[in-house]
Amino acid sequence: MKRKNILLGAFALLLVLGFGSCQKSDLPLDGTVSKERIAALQSNLKKALHDTTQGWVMMVQGLNANVRTAMPVLLKFDTLTGDVTTRTLFSKDKQSSKFVLSASTGVPLLSFSTFSYISQTYTAANTAITDFFFKVLDVTADSITIQPFRKGNIYQSEGGAIMKLFRASSDKMKWALDLLNAPGNTGNIFTQTSLFGRDLEVRLKASFATDSIRSRTGFYSWGGSLNVVKSNTPITRTYPTLNPIVIEFYTTFPIPANAVPLDVNTVVGDGLIYWQPTTALTPADYFLNGPNATINFLKTDYLLIKSMTANSVEVYAVDASGNVCITGRIGD
Amino acid sequence: MKKVYYGPLLFLMSTALILTFSCKKERALEREAPVDYLEEIKSTVKNPLDSIIDTVQRDYGVKVFYQFTPRIIDPTTFFTPTSYSQALAYTNTVVRKMWLGPLKQRFPKFWAEQKPIEFLVVGSAIKFNSISSGGAAGAGLNGQFYRLGMGAVDNMNFGAAIGTVRNMVREHMCILFHEHAHQMDHKYGRGYEYDRVSRGDYYGTPGYASRTDAQAQLDGFFRNYGGYAPEEDFATTVEACLRFSKDSIMKIVAKNAKLRTKYDMIYKKYLDMGMDLHQMKVYLDSAAIALQ
Structure with missing residues (x-):
């Protein structure tokens, strides 16, 4: 009998403690x-x-x-x-x-x-x-x-x-x-026609690699469909003053004797060369695969023009901290 | 001596005690305003386009959107907005002068009952799987009963010579009513009979692309795209009635008995809803000529 009372008392005590230990919730449920x-x-x-x-x-x-x-x-x-x-x-x-x-x-x-x-x-x-x-x-x-x-x-x-x-x-x-805010136009390849239709050497030095980036290229103007290219490439749609050209580009060095260059859609403007791969235009080799291969090879999707002559372009590019990480020259 | 059951008594009393004091007395429920997690902070001053949008909403009951958040167009749809100046020209010329103006004036019943209450002005075409999905894209947004949207506004040149603008806007109205027809379709359905007129004749995709419009008309569709599927058949019929004169439509439907049947159904349906498609074609022509 006594033992039962003790057990019941213990159970009651547990209940008291159990309920008492509950904290009243003050957490707002309404997203305040x-x-x-x-x-x-x-x-x-x-x-x-x-x-x-x-x-x-x-x-x-x-x-x-x-x-x-x-x-x-x-x-x-x-x-x-x-x-x-x-x-x-x-x-x-x-x-x-x-x-x-x-x-x-x-x-x-x-x-x-x-x-x-x-x-x-x-x-x-x-x-x-x-x-x-x-x-x-x-x-x-x-x-x-x-x-x-x-x-x-x-x-x-x-x-x-x-x-x-x-x-x-x-x-x-x-x-x-x-x-x-860098002053002035450092050159626009679109208007520098002396560079077109020639075999140009590419020699870039990258701060993040010991080997220099080397290749050959050639600049060519697009045929009659310039406006179609411009209205379908996002960057030329945004900035109509930019123009597309097509470059021939090799993504191997040394270049094998029988190598066929890629034809790559390239956007040029005042002081700038830029590659923007796009799925909006065909053939994909010109507009998607070519630009992607070029970007992979050069390790950059743009080159800024430092100066330009009739036969060559001095270029550079910066990294996310603002350090110049690629410098070099396209041309003789 | 009467037996006292201390145990159960203690248990009951303590439970009662605990329940009494552990409960918090509930006051009347406080009614708080619901939290709007998506609310837009409208702190900027009204620009001229905002004022035109207010006027259009007041006069025609349609609210135009040109700036978007994921609340306005859900995040599974991919698009880009158009520029302020394009949105301004579009709202003024297309929404006000070409669409809602003539509609309210000529067919007030159709306007009152079938207009959407929201209209979206979108810069790019509407893409459904990714922003860079290439060719596959929609001309507009028509999936809801209460709102309509038109894409590819970036491609419209409102600064061109007036003749060019008139042609461009007039053609755009055919597409706008095409998208609106999809909305009518969602709202009322094409009907059991309609879907069975050309059953078995539809080309599917990519089959429709290899047919010309002339071939499609012999097969019972106004355009090759109308032969793609019943829903496009329906929308391209409305589109054709607003593009071609009544005489031309009669010549086209004479080429195929099924086309005639479907045309009769749709023309009648629109007439019942309060719009004569052939008259609307004439009104759209004159609204375009009145643009300056």
Whole structure:
């Protein structure tokens, strides 16, 4: 009898302790916490986007792992009008488009909401810009961390490569402003016809490799279909002043005696040579495989023109930190 | 002596005690506004296009979108937006002067009952698997009852000579009503009878591409693309009625009895909904001529 009472008493005590140990839940179930977090990020973001005189620099890197170079893009946001001004190495002209801030995935979303360098580069699907919607992950005094909302393909997971916007007025980004504001036209291959139809030597020195990059090439102008090429290549659609040419290019060195060069669609403009592979045009050898093979061989998708003569072009390219990592010459 | 069961008594009492004090008295439920995780922070000033969009919405009940978030077009659809200036020209010329203006004026019943409430102005063509999927692309978005969207606005040159603009916009209206016809299709269905008129005659894909429009008309379709499948057959019929005059349509349907049957069904369906397709063709012509 006594023993039963003790057992019952123990059970009652357990109940008391059991109920008593429950904590009343103060966790809000209505999403207030994420709303507060979004609001804080949003306000920091708006302040950061707006509160700058120079703007923000985005480093655009290729998705192709062979590419060792990157290109700076200057973005200047006006949070009053919703306009963003874009400066790239492709043109000295500033391009104006719209942006929208919204909240989408629990974090603020930065959308480049009208036709822009960003939305067009997205269609090329060869750079880390795999969407024109960006999730904003973090905002600090000198950087804004963003991530493309998608990878540009329905069969891939959401969320592209993490990217950073750096405050252009910071010391770290001075090189990017210098590069973007570099004075004048250093030459445009499209108009330098003395270079066309000749066998040109390619000799590049890369800081990341001991061997130099060597090959041969030849420049040729496209036939009558220039406008078709221009309206289907994202970068020439964005910057109509750029022009496509076709180059012959060997991706082996030394070049075997019976080697057949690739015919590669190449975009040229003031002070710049650029390869943008695209699926929008055929034959694929000219527009997709050729440019990809050239990029893989050169380890860069662009070359900036330092100077130009009737027979040769001095070129260079920079890496993501702004260091010149490729220098060299095409021509005699 | 009466036996007292201390154990059970203690157990019951302590349980009652615990339950009484462990429960928090519930107050009336607080009704909080739902959290809108997708809300757009509208802090920018209105631009001229925003004002035109407001006017169109006030006059015609259709809201035009030209800037997008994943909330407006879902993330499984791939596209790029058009420029501000293209969106402005498109909204003013196509949406207002060519589409909703004549529609509301001439066929108020059709306008009131069959218009979408949202319209999307998209720069690129609409791609469904990836942004770089090459050729396969849609001209518009028509999957929902309440909204319609047109793609490839980037390719329209509103700055061209006025004659060119008139032709371009007039042709675009055929495609716009084609997409709208898909919407009618989603909304009401083509019907059991319709799908059985040309059963067995459809080319499928890529079969349709090897037929010319003239051959397709002998086979019972207005265009080769209409021979692709019943839904495109339906939409290309509406499109043809707005592209060609009534006389030309009569000559085309005389080539094939099945084509005549299907044309009669669709013409009647649209008439019942409040629009005479042949009259609308004439009104669209005059709206295009009035552009300047």
